[in-house]
Amino acid sequence: GQSLxxxxxxxxxxxxxxxxxxxxxxSGFYGLSWYQQHDGGAPTFLSYNALDGLEETGRFSSFLxxxxxxxxxxxxxxxxxxxxxxxxxxxDTRGSTLGRxxxxxxxxxxxxx
Amino acid sequence: NAGVTQTPKFRxxxxxxxxxxxxxxxxxxEYMYWYRQDPGMGLRLxxxxxxxxxxxxxxxxxxxxxxxxxxxxxxxxxxxAAPSQTSVYFCASSFSRNTGELFFGEGSRLTVL
Numbered sequence: 001g002q003s004l005x006x007x008x009x010x011x012x013x014x015x016x017x018x019x020x021x022x023x024x025x026x027s028g029f030y031g032l033s034w035y036q037q038h039d040g041g042a043p044t045f046l047s048y049n050a051l052d053g054l055e056e057t058g059r060f061s062s063f064l065x066x067x068x069x070x071x072x073x074x075x076x077x078x079x080x081x082x083x084x085x086x087x088x089x090x091x092d093t094r095g096s097t098l099g100r101x102x103x104x105x106x107x108x109x110x111x112x113x
Numbered sequence: 114n115a116g117v118t119q120t121p122k123f124r125x126x127x128x129x130x131x132x133x134x135x136x137x138x139x140x141x142x143e144y145m146y147w148y149r150q151d152p153g154m155g156l157r158l159x160x161x162x163x164x165x166x167x168x169x170x171x172x173x174x175x176x177x178x179x180x181x182x183x184x185x186x187x188x189x190x191x192x193x194a195a196p197s198q199t200s201v202y203f204c205a206s207s208f209s210r211n212t213g214e215l216f217f218g219e220g221s222r223l224t225v226l
Contacts, residue, residue: 008153030211030213031213032213033213033214033215035215040150040201040220041219041220042203042217042218042219042220043156043203043205043215043217044217045213045214045215045216048212048213048214049213050213087155087156089156089213091210091213100158100161100171100172101146101158101207101213101215102158102172103148103155103156103157104155105153105154105155106155
């Protein structure tokens, strides 16, 4: 089966840097994605790592270590609007379940002024 | 640019009633998914489709049926609604299985009394 572990809550102040970790156990692994969700609205895609290393997109960066089954999302120069839930997700690559995308339970980030 | 559209956005049912949620995407995506989101549980995959005329079970398929008669539409049916199916349902689509990016609809909030 698949399991993804991420912290349930993280808090930080404006301007700070925060890291949200995700560890996973999957039978097949293709890549690690990150999504943001505000107040129960539509989740929106942030980043995707298929290879080891760091991917940077503006204030957000995502890291993957396939050998450690671990990744993280790094948010820099935090703003109040970054307060949201953040989900990691992995895609199953096994033949019988090809195409499934599994999500973690989400990390609620609260940014304080 | 409609993207992924879900209807209805809100619905209240009585136990035992049936209903269908409609998801429509205008991006010519092959893959479509139905997730449910409950507090503290993240997004759980109900059913998904890898192309027109094909469907497959996800993590929590019991009590639901789906159909993909047209490439752009993915229907989720509840034959006999139960209070345990009170949830927010999200539809998503992706271009292929090799991507970590899903495009989500705004969600359908279902309450079963």
